[in-house]
Amino acid sequence: MVKSLLEEVMTVSLRRGILYPSAEIYGGLAGFYDFGPIGTRIRNHLVNLWRTRFVENRDFVYEVSGNTLLPSPVFKASGHLNHFTDPSAECSKGHVTRVDTLIEERLKIPAEGKTDKELEAIIQEHKLRCPVCGDPLKEVKSFGLMFGTNVGGERRQAFLRPETAQNIFLGFKRVQTAMRAKLPFGVAQIGRSYRNEISPRQGIVRVREFGQMEIEYFINPDQLNDCPLFEDLAQVSLNFVTREAQEKAMKKSSTDYASIQLTVHEAIKKKVVPNQWMACILGDEVEFFKHLGIPEKAIRFRHMRPEETPHYSGGNFDLEIHLSFGWKEVIGNAYRRDHDLQSHMKGSQKDLSLDIEGKKVVPHVIEPSFGIDRLIYAILEHTYRPKDDTRGWTWFQIPNTLAPYHAVILPLLNRPELEEKASTLFSVCKQQGLAVIYDASGRIGRRYARADEIGIPKAVTIDPQSLEDETATIRDRDTGNQTRHLISQIPIILKP
């Protein structure tokens, strides 16, 4: 059996404790994965890296942490509820039809608020058929995107959020007043979201519960071309797929889109992006990605086509990563104008505008939204190194900043003197805040292999010479080369 790269990476991940199916001993549940001990470490490192760059290093970004379960009026206002509980039916040929609109159009009967069963009864009664091919329609199902439940004694309807963003809009006024924030400012959130995908696919790339790292940048609509990050990011080079390039390719019924290379500065000048803020946000992402081990040529920004974006969008740019099964969205960058705040103003009857020089201003929003799980998969796939002639085992060339541990400490031989020295070094490293593990079992080559397989960048070996001159070797994961250092210096050398 030939395994796809996806299956290979998933198998290694399973074996090495990176991730595994949720509730696996009960057969699992499609679209749900747990991170194991190694995966959790990598995930935490990724999240920390993100937080450091986009929150801690910015004095105008505040991080919040919202609940995943929210009452239904939130999603009525946001539009998720209407958009995602369309009752549909399928015919025997597989055409899916929205039955509420069908009933209203054909029979002039209002379908609003009817249950699936009631709609099905109407279809049966009036013998409605598939509008495409005329075949009979099967049972009516609501393909709801959101997981719903009921809360408390009153059984109030609530849903698991399909994106982290809503909490930020809901708490917008609180954050702004509490932090005395002036436009522009950002509110960040790292959390989980839920979408009841019809068919999850490709391991952790399309799952039903997933992690997101999002920022809503709130910007005065008059200052969209006045981004404080511009100076730092103007020269960052971006790879764009324009709408024109997509149209051109689609005419030839190809999905092989041509891309163009532009700096942040040029992208603004040539109006490839709607405003300076958007360009800077994209540039910021490219800079962040330089630390993740994904080659630059595997990253592009695709301008979403009009039919892919909602009416209120001022331009969406997906950061896509090339994976073994094609280009995949990993970050959605959406210029949402004032849509979200306006919707919640209407829905809640609360004023979410800001007073700026005596004028009521509803900020515009640009939202970069990172999918944590697919980003981790992309990192794993791009840093995965299969067995070859030089190395008889698979390994991950994960950047040091993301690797699960800084180093592994190994006594070369099974001798008390060596083990004692090694475990002393191990304790010292831990005291110095290094993430290290200790491994004394099996022959040395096997232990190097074990460390490589989870991407540990350095292996420190205590050998008989260590007893004589207080030195030890450091093996580099990427080259296999060893260098000898004073043991007292090793914790300093290992510091990232």
Next chain:
RNA sequence: GCGGUCGUGGUCUAGUGGUUAUGAUUUCGGCCUUCCACGCCGAAUACCCGGGUUCGAAUCCCGGCGACCGCACCA
């Protein structure tokens, strides 16, 4: 959701109605050993779940669950 392929120790795998269910590797214990899974000995661990057919099912049938691929879906 539809269709195709598939489901055996942690991993990979042999096994087309009756086997102590194959082998490798991993893991663990022991020995050996001055550095890249490739020295030796030993041990542990498996037929996805539920029904059915049959004297007897890992094997055949039905249903479910899960994986991969294609279509559809992915505001």
